[in-house]
Amino acid sequence: MTSADAPGRGALLRLWLGLSGIVAPVARWHLQQRVAWGKEDPLRVREKMGEPTLPRPSGPLVWLHAVGVGEVLALPALALAMQARRPGLHVLITSSSRSSAAALGPNLPAGVVHQFLPLDAAPFIRRFLDHWQPDLSVWAERDIWPALIEESFRRGIPLAIVNGRMNAASFRAKARAGALYRQLYGRFAYIGVQNPETRAHFLKLGVPAARLAVTGTLKAGAAPLADQxxxxxxxxxxxxxxxxxxxxxxxxxxxxxxxxxxxxxxxxxxxxxxxxxxxxxxxxxxxxxxxxxxxxxxxxxxxxxxxxxxxxxxxxxxxxxxxxxxxxxxxxxxxxxxxxxxxxxxxxxxxxxxxxxxxxxxxxxxxxxxxxxxxxxxxxxxxxxxxxxxxxxxxxxxxxxxxxxxxxxGQAALGREAEKLLSLMAARLNRRD
The missing domain is CATH 3.40.50.2000 (Glycogen Phosphorylase B;)
Structure with a gap:
């Protein structure tokens, strides 16, 4: 999808992006406070400021993101399904909480690394994207961050949502800022959702039907949790x-x-x-x-x-x-x-x-x-x-x-989703070559 196919920036989005450019000092202070409260990992807190603690591997890289523990634990199976169809593919998984990182640690497959998602401040985001240079951005979460989405889209990184779920209460909340969400969801080339209710809510927020698919929950295809x-x-x-x-x-x-x-x-x-x-x-x-x-x-x-x-x-x-x-x-x-x-x-x-x-x-x-x-x-x-x-x-x-x-x-549905995502990435790689 090109910028010509996406909605423009409305007032709310422009306001958010403007604030994103100036909040870095406050965000940095906030993270330091969270470290003092024991809510952040002091050895990795700089990841939330977009400063990597791992090198970027060479070759194509997919970036998968989720927040909740359950959503994060579904991502290794998706990563494996994509790697099985494209050998040599590297995967970056990001999450936000210490608990999700701790749960993910024992379940990371080979060729998959974890970092914390940077806060939605423009300097942090630019550092994160400059370093990782993902060839595809996949969000497995109900919340999306406007500045991260907008900067990824501006750089031509294909965007997708998987395992999408939006109940009636969440839809009503988003509908109150309908223009903002119409613009943000308009940046996504593909949105896979868990059920018809969610599909109907995305349609009402302006997502074209051609970009939506009902896939069921990807948690059904998650790999077994690690043994000891x-x-x-x-x-x-x-x-x-x-x-x-x-x-x-x-x-x-x-x-x-x-x-x-x-x-x-x-x-x-x-x-x-x-x-x-x-x-x-x-x-x-x-x-x-x-x-x-x-x-x-x-x-x-x-x-x-x-x-x-x-x-x-x-x-x-x-x-x-x-x-x-x-x-x-x-x-x-x-x-x-x-x-x-x-x-x-x-x-x-x-x-x-x-x-x-x-x-x-x-x-x-x-x-x-x-x-x-x-x-x-x-x-x-x-x-x-x-x-x-x-x-x-x-x-x-x-x-x-x-x-x-x-x-x-759930394995079959997971495989179909992996193939769809790889097709989005292939289109970007072909354009880049």
Whole structure:
């Protein structure tokens, strides 16, 4: 797509771009404050000012970006799918939070590197783009940054969105600044979305139908989370015959139900081990205190996944470890589903032979959970007795391979998306040559 095909700059976009050129000193001070508060990695904070900490590899390079942990963890599989179709392709993945970087670290394939996204200040952006010189920019996130988009477009870097999702509330918010979003989305040559509702919202914001495609969620095609075989063997030997289940990416309401169900199981004379892996690892100590007060034998899992002796409740305080614990678990209560958050990613446990249990709040993955239920590969639980009964049901074992089969269907959609993105990059490389 050329500049002649894109909308011009309206007043809001011009204002944002003007501010982007002068906010660098304030942004730099803000980052220093965040370092002092422990919210930024002091060794890598300069990446957010566009200063690279890695060299750019020679040859074609694709830049993939996401913010949320779930979105970021879907990107390595997309990178691998693109590399399989174009050997020698290099991939840069950017994200914004320390938690997303920590989760991504163990799951980075060869030929893929990570940096933090620079703040949307013109000097930072220019340094970032001058260094990395991407041949394609792919955004797997609901939020986009105007100055980054505009500067990438000005340089002729093809822009794409994948895994797009826009619910009614998000659409209403964007519609209030409709001209701005019409101009920004007009810079994208391709937008892949998760569902027809999102496609309809992009159409209303002025995106031409020819640039839109309904692809489903790319999380369905994500590669299995990284394993830790030595730690898994060690913990498996410690567990012996004790079954293990996990409340994963949990919020307080999820944890309340999990602990209540664990109490019922223990009172019935069973001896399962419950692992609680909170969405926010910073809450681990509070969960340990809560479970201790409730009378459980509790152990916080030490760094390196060291467990002294499996207790009734183990609490995980590190991000990026779920690949190990899903492999050890027989079932997972997927978090954010008892709590009214909208549910987190069911594909992660499904790919690792772990049965899927969830609460009623699954709007974030409604179509995906419908597919799991159609295959009898997931189960709704609404209270502690129901959760305890599900964990004891022998039929749970048969759900595990069915869940893995549903998850495997996402590979085909991922491959089609990789081919579409490579075609955008090829057009740029051909023009450059």
């Amino acid at each position: 075989p030595e730690a898994r063997a060690r913990i498996g030997a410690q567990l012996g015959d004790r079954p293990l289940w996990i409340a994963a990416s949990s919020h307080p309401a999820d944890e309340d139900m999990a602990l209540a169900a664990q109490r019922l199981l223990l009172d019935q004379g069973k001896a399962p081990v419950l692992v609680i892996a909170p969405r926010d690892p910073g809450r681990a100590d509070a969960i340990v205190a809560q479970a201790t007060t409730a009378g459980f034998h509790v152990e916080r899992i030490a760094p390196g996944n060291i467990v002294e002796q499996p207790a009734d409740v183990l609490v995980l305080g590190e991000i990026g470890q779920l690949g190990l614990w899903y492999r050890l678990a027989r079932a997972a209560l997927v978090g954010g589903s008892v709590a009214p958050v909208g549910g987190h990613n069911p594909y992660e446990p499904a790919r690792l032979d772990c049965a899927i249990l969830h609460g009623p709040h699954i709007a974030n993955f409604a179509e995906d959970y419908a597919a799991f239920h159609a295959a009898d590969a997931a189960r709704l639980v609404t209270d502690p007795p129901g959760l305890a009964a599900a964990l004891c049901d022998p039929a749970l074992a048969a759900m595990r391979p069915r869940a893995a089969e549903v998850a495997s269907r």
